[in-house]
Amino acid sequence: MLEPNPVTTTIAKSSTAEPSPIREKREVAYSALRFTHFELIELCRRSCRGDSKKARGKMEAIGVQIGARLAERYTSVLARLTEQLDIIKFICKEFWISIFRKQADKLQTNYLGVYVLHDYRMPWISRLSNSAEELQKAHEMIALAVGIIRGALENMGTKVKVTCEIVAIPRCQFTIVDKASLPANNSSGGTKKTNGIGS
């Protein structure tokens, strides 16, 4: 999986690639990706002077940009998805595989715009030990993933709010709430919101 050029990563490929005579799939060492991720966390933490919440917000913003690009790239081979549930399913399957190399394990929905994705063995935090101090670190690692999911969904047309709870390392669940279906007041319960297209 090692590639001679260490600058390109599987997540953020630059657009200027010299034409290679053999068009093979370009990949990068997984460990390089993980180390870049750790350094990114350090960088954000330093630039926010230790304020964990701000650092996580910054990581999430980076993730949004990454997610938008990834979504644009990975949906190019599929037909367009019009149903919101199909979009979420795409996230669970192809998108998850391309980022975490496995599928999301469980998807729950209440058909009103709230989706819960379970992942029983999240690769990014699977190496942490199951203790309270590590939980803080795990949240910082997950912040990027949260941003990526949000970026991908916003790129495909739905404004969402994504949060992640770490039940126990390495289990985590991502809650995706469609902003359009958040009840403005009590009267809007029970209506099924379809995917908001455009705007």
Next chain:
Amino acid sequence: PDPPFGSGRNSPTMVYLAMVAKGDVVIYEAKLPGPSTTKNPPENQLQFIVHQALDSLDQKIKSNSHMYLKEVDRFNNMPVSAFVTAGHVKFLLLYHAGTLEDGAIKQFFTELYKNYVKVCMNPFYLKNTPISSAIFADRIYMLARNYFLR
């Protein structure tokens, strides 16, 4: 914006391409070479025609799950053909009726999509902003020449 290759190329430009992102923001527009015909509509009208086609395109998007929508609108014997990506970026092509075949347009759009994805991957490119890369413009021009001039 005019294509950045000046007056050196003299093939009669006959096909108008517009790429529209979310929020109806035009991120790229170009007049591309096509099979020569007289009577291009005046330049300011091109944008109006394509903008008008966006409405019928929006209606078709909701019902159709294909990326390539053959013809969404027509103006005075000039159809507008459209291609919508999963990220809701629309490519619209305005041409004279009968001068371009469906297959050629579809291939052009697919190649255009690949180039657009490459532009997106550039970390310095912010989404929904105009594409100002000269390489991109040149590539689109070559694509149009390959697929439209027969």
